[in-house]
Amino acid sequence: MKALLICEYREGKLLDSSYELTAFADKLGAEKAMVLIGSEAEVPRINDKVYLADATKYGEYNPDLHKKIVLEAIKRENPDAIVFLHSSYGWDLAPRVAAALKVGQVSEIIGIKEGKFETGLCNAKLRRIVAPQTGKKVLTIQSGAFNVSGEPQGNAQIEKIDLIDAASPLEFIGYEPAQK
Numbered sequence: 001m002k003a004l005l006i007c008e009y010r011e012g013k014l015l016d017s018s019y020e021l022t023a024f025a026d027k028l029g030a031e032k033a034m035v036l037i038g039s040e041a042e043v044p045r046i047n048d049k050v051y052l053a054d055a056t057k058y059g060e061y062n063p064d065l066h067k068k069i070v071l072e073a074i075k076r077e078n079p080d081a082i083v084f085l086h087s088s089y090g091w092d093l094a095p096r097v098a099a100a101l102k103v104g105q106v107s108e109i110i111g112i113k114e115g116k117f118e119t120g121l122c123n124a125k126l127r128r129i130v131a132p133q134t135g136k137k138v139l140t141i142q143s144g145a146f147n148v149s150g151e152p153q154g155n156a157q158i159e160k161i162d163l164i165d166a167a168s169p170l171e172f173i174g175y176e177p178a179q180k
Helices: 016-028 063-077 088-101
Strands: 002-006 031-038 049-054 081-085 104-113 116-121 126-130 137-141 157-160
Touching: 002 016, 002 063, 016 031, 016 081, 016 104, 016 137, 031 063, 049 063, 063 088, 081 088, 088 104, 088 137, 104 126
Parallel strands: 002 031, 002 081, 031 049, 049 157, 081 137, 104 137
Antiparallel strands: 104 116, 116 126
């Protein structure tokens, strides 16, 4: 199995929670590659391939362009699973990618049992085991469910993605802090 892990980059920094994706792929026993729409200075410390697109060109978040970048990485890598964090970024981008690929999606994964995915339901009071019926699948993992052991180390093999058509009617303005 091969997994394409979609990192998160915010305000010029790779989010540490992106490494939970590698812990998930390791638990799945998957060969892995990552996608980062960010800066070369923030490339994850892993010994795998990282598809890098420049955030100064494509924005920290632009659903049109980020979907195109992820789809380009999928075309190059041909993964069995495309994995996002279950965050506002993943909530928005994962279904767009799943719809573009016409594949199943499983959201908010908290565990793996016998190659299937454990998710919560009824406000996490119950759990169920699910498996998509499509060969390729888009997944989101719950934050904190797959903990990283030790300090991430490695030297990624960077492959750049530069879209020919980088036009989008959307523009990323910035982040708003959550209300208390």
